[in-house]
Amino acid sequence: xxxxxxxxxxxxxxxxxxxxxxxxxxxxxxxxxxxxxxxxxxxxxxxxxxxxxxxxxxxxxxxxxxxxxxxxxxxxxxxxxxxxxxxxxxxxxxxxxxxxxxxxxxxxxxxxxxxxxxxxxxxxxxxxxxxxxxxxxxxxxxxxxxxxxxxxxxxxxxxxxxxxxxxxxxxxxxxxxxxxxxxxxxxxxxxxxxxxxxxxxxxxxxxxxxxxxxxxxxxxxxxxxxxxxxxxxxxxxxxxxxxxxxxxxxxxxxxxxxxxxxxxxxxxxxxxxxxxxxxxxxxxxxxxxxxxxxxxxxxxxxxxxxxxxxxxxxxxxxxxxxxx
Amino acid sequence: xxxxxxxxxxxxxxxxxxxxxxxxxxxxxxxxxxxxxxxxxxxxxxxxxxxxxxxxxxxxxxxxxxxxxxxxxxxxxxxxxxxxxxxxxxxxxxxxxxxxxxxxxxxxxxxxxxxxxxxxxxxxxxxxxxxxxxxxxxxxxxxxxxxxxxxxxxxxxxxxxxxxxxxxxxxxxxxxxxxxxxxxxxxxxxxxxxxxxxxxxxxxxxxxxxxxxxxxxxxxxx
Numbered sequence: 001x002x003x004x005x006x007x008x009x010x011x012x013x014x015x016x017x018x019x020x021x022x023x024x025x026x027x028x029x030x031x032x033x034x035x036x037x038x039x040x041x042x043x044x045x046x047x048x049x050x051x052x053x054x055x056x057x058x059x060x061x062x063x064x065x066x067x068x069x070x071x072x073x074x075x076x077x078x079x080x081x082x083x084x085x086x087x088x089x090x091x092x093x094x095x096x097x098x099x100x101x102x103x104x105x106x107x108x109x110x111x112x113x114x115x116x117x118x119x120x121x122x123x124x125x126x127x128x129x130x131x132x133x134x135x136x137x138x139x140x141x142x143x144x145x146x147x148x149x150x151x152x153x154x155x156x157x158x159x160x161x162x163x164x165x166x167x168x169x170x171x172x173x174x175x176x177x178x179x180x181x182x183x184x185x186x187x188x189x190x191x192x193x194x195x196x197x198x199x200x201x202x203x204x205x206x207x208x209x210x211x212x213x214x215x216x217x218x219x220x221x222x223x224x225x226x227x228x229x230x231x232x233x234x235x236x237x238x239x240x241x242x243x244x245x246x247x248x249x250x251x252x253x254x255x256x257x258x259x260x261x262x263x264x265x266x267x268x269x270x271x272x273x274x275x276x277x278x279x280x281x282x283x284x285x286x287x288x289x290x291x292x293x294x295x296x297x298x299x300x301x302x303x304x305x306x307x308x309x310x311x312x313x314x315x316x317x318x319x320x321x322x323x324x
Numbered sequence: 325x326x327x328x329x330x331x332x333x334x335x336x337x338x339x340x341x342x343x344x345x346x347x348x349x350x351x352x353x354x355x356x357x358x359x360x361x362x363x364x365x366x367x368x369x370x371x372x373x374x375x376x377x378x379x380x381x382x383x384x385x386x387x388x389x390x391x392x393x394x395x396x397x398x399x400x401x402x403x404x405x406x407x408x409x410x411x412x413x414x415x416x417x418x419x420x421x422x423x424x425x426x427x428x429x430x431x432x433x434x435x436x437x438x439x440x441x442x443x444x445x446x447x448x449x450x451x452x453x454x455x456x457x458x459x460x461x462x463x464x465x466x467x468x469x470x471x472x473x474x475x476x477x478x479x480x481x482x483x484x485x486x487x488x489x490x491x492x493x494x495x496x497x498x499x500x501x502x503x504x505x506x507x508x509x510x511x512x513x514x515x516x517x518x519x520x521x522x523x524x525x526x527x528x529x530x531x532x533x534x535x536x537x538x539x540x541x542x543x544x545x546x
Contacts, residue, residue, distance in 0.1 A: 231434065240431035242386065244442050 027051045106143060109134060110154040114202075121205045122148045122212055149218045152209045153225065159198045160229045167191060167236040184237050185287050192257055192279055196264055200272070206265050230254050255284045365495050366433050378496075379435045380544050381481055385500075386426040387438045387543040388474055393418045393446040395470060398452020399463045407458040411517065414512050415467070422503055438543045447539075451532070462528075464519035469529040471511035473536035478504035 113130025120126040124147045128138035144150040173179040182190065199206055213222040230250045239249055259282065264275040333490045366378050396416035403409055430437060438444075455466030478500050487501075522528065 235434055240426045242430045242437045244437075244439075246437050247439060 001291075006217060045094055049146065055058065061162065102143070106150070107154065109136070109140065109143075110151055111158070113151055114155060117151075117202050117205055117302060122152055122209045124148060127151055146218070148212050149215065149221075152212050153218065153221050155202075155209075156213075156222070156225045158233070159195060160225055162198065163191065163195045163229070164192065164232045164236075167232065171236050185283050187237045188233065188256075189276075189283050190255075191237070192260060195233075195257075196272075196275070196279075199261075199264065201263065209260075210265070226254060226257070230257065252286045327332055328501055337530050364432075365429055365499055367492050367496070368436055379433070381484075382426065382429055382433065382435045383438050384477075384540055384543045385481075385503075386423075386430055386435075387441065388477065388540065389419060389423040389426050390441060391444040391539065392470060392474065394448025395452035395466065398449040398454070399456040399466070400452075401449075402453050402456035402503050403460060403463055406460065408463065408517070411513065412463065415513065418510070422506070425499070439546045440543060444543075447535075451535075455480050455528075455532075458522055461518050461522035463516040464517045465522045465525055465528055466532060468511055468514035468519040470536060471507045471514065472529075473540075475511060475542055477505045477536075478507065506518065523530035 109127065109131050111130075112133050113127045114290060115133075116126045116129040120129060124141050124144075125142060127141045127147070127150075131136055131140045133197065141147070146153075170179065174181045202209070227250070230253045233253060234249055239246070241249070260275060260279045263278045264272060267275045269275075366382070369375050369378070393416070396412060396419055399412050400409065400416060403412060431433070451466060451470075452463075455462040458465075482497060482500055482504070485497050490497065519525070
C-alpha cells in the first residue's frame, strides 16, 4: 500500500518534469521514455522532494530526458501499448520493487474493474469501481483517454495472452512427447473454443463490448488484437507457410472466429452447445474447401497432361513431328 | 530439412567462422516450437521497432529471392533446350537455396510474407521468359540487370545493419554478405556471356532496374 502511494507520488512528481507532447496512446518509441522515467523517478524518490499533489493530467505525455544514457537493459521492457501487463524489469537494481509504471497501474485498475462488468457493463463506472477496490479515487478514470474502449481492449489482450500461453504449454508437452499432437482441424476447433469460453463470464454484456470495438478509433487496435490472435493460433497449429497460404489461412480463421463469436452472443443452449456445433461445421467447411481446391488443381494438371499427350499424338499422326 | 545449406561456403568466408551454438533457444518471449538447428540468424529482441525493421528486411529479401527464382524459371522455360541451359540451371539452383533459407527464417521468426507474392510470381516468370525470347543474350542481360539491383539492395541493407550494431547482427550480416556475393557472381557470369551484346541493352537494363526498385519499395511496405 505504501509502495503504491510512493509510486503514485513519484508519478505525479514526474509530470512536473515532462514537457508537453500530448499523445493519445504510447508509441513503441517510449522505451527510452520509460528508462528516463525510471531514473528520474528514482532520483526524486531519493531526494524526497516536494511532490505536486494535484490530480495528474488525463493524458499521456512524453518525457524528454536530456542526457539520459540509454545503455544496457534496452530490452528490459516490451511496450505493447498501454493495454498489456508488462512485468517490470529493473534498470538500476535498487528501488525496483517499489516502483511501478503508469502502464502497470492502469493494467491493475482495468483487471480489477473486470469483476464489475456484469454489474455496470463496459463503461467508465466499471473502471471507477475497479479503481476504488484498489484504494484509488474514482477520478483515476481520467487516466484512461479511451474510457470503456481501454477496458475492452485490455480484456481482449489479456484473453489473447492467456490463450497464447496455454497453446505454448500444450505445444511444449507435444514437443517433449508427453502429449499427442492434434490434427489441424481439431486443433483449430479447440483453440477457438478455448478462446471463446473466456467470454462466457461476460457474455451478457459482450454485445456492448463488440459495439465499442467497432467504434472507428478502436478499430485499428481491435484488428491488431484479432490478427495477433489468429496468427498465434495458426502458428501453434503448425502453419509455417511463407506464401499466399499465409494470408488465406488467417483470413479463413478470422472469418470463422468472428462468425462463431456472433453466434455465441445470441446462443441460449446449455453450455453453448449450438455455438460449438456451428464452429465445428465452419471448420469442416474450410477443410473441405481446401481439399476441393487441391483436387481441382490435381484434376487440372491431369487434364493438361492429357491434352498435351493428345496434341503430340496428333502431331505424330499427321507427320508434323518428323524432321525431313 | 533444416540442414545447414552449402557447407562449402564455410570455407570461403573463413575469417568469420559460423558459430554452432547447440540447443540455443530463441528468446522471442515465446517458446521455440521447432528449432532443430542451433543457428539463429535474427537476433532475438523485445524492441518493437527493431523487430519491425528486421521483419521488413526479411520480408523484402524473401520477396526478392522468390522473384529471382521465378525469373530463372521463366528463362529455363524458353531456353531450357539450348546450350546456355546448364548455366542458367546452376544459377537457378543457387537462387532456390537462397529462397529456402529465407523460407526458414520467415517460418522461424513468424515473419509475414509480402502480400504481393502472387504478383511477383507472374511478373518474374514473365520477365524471365520475355527476356529469354530475345535469345541467350537477352536472358543474360536480364540477369545482369536484376542481379545488379539485388546486390545494391543487399549492400544498402548491410550498410544499415553496420550503422546500427555490427556486433549484434553478425550472423545476419554474414548471411546477407554471402548472398550478395552470390548475386554478384551471377552478375559477372551474365556479363561474361555476352549480356551487353543484346540490342537495346542500356534501355532494357534501365527498365528492369526501375522495375526492381519499385518492387523492392512496394514489398517493404506491403
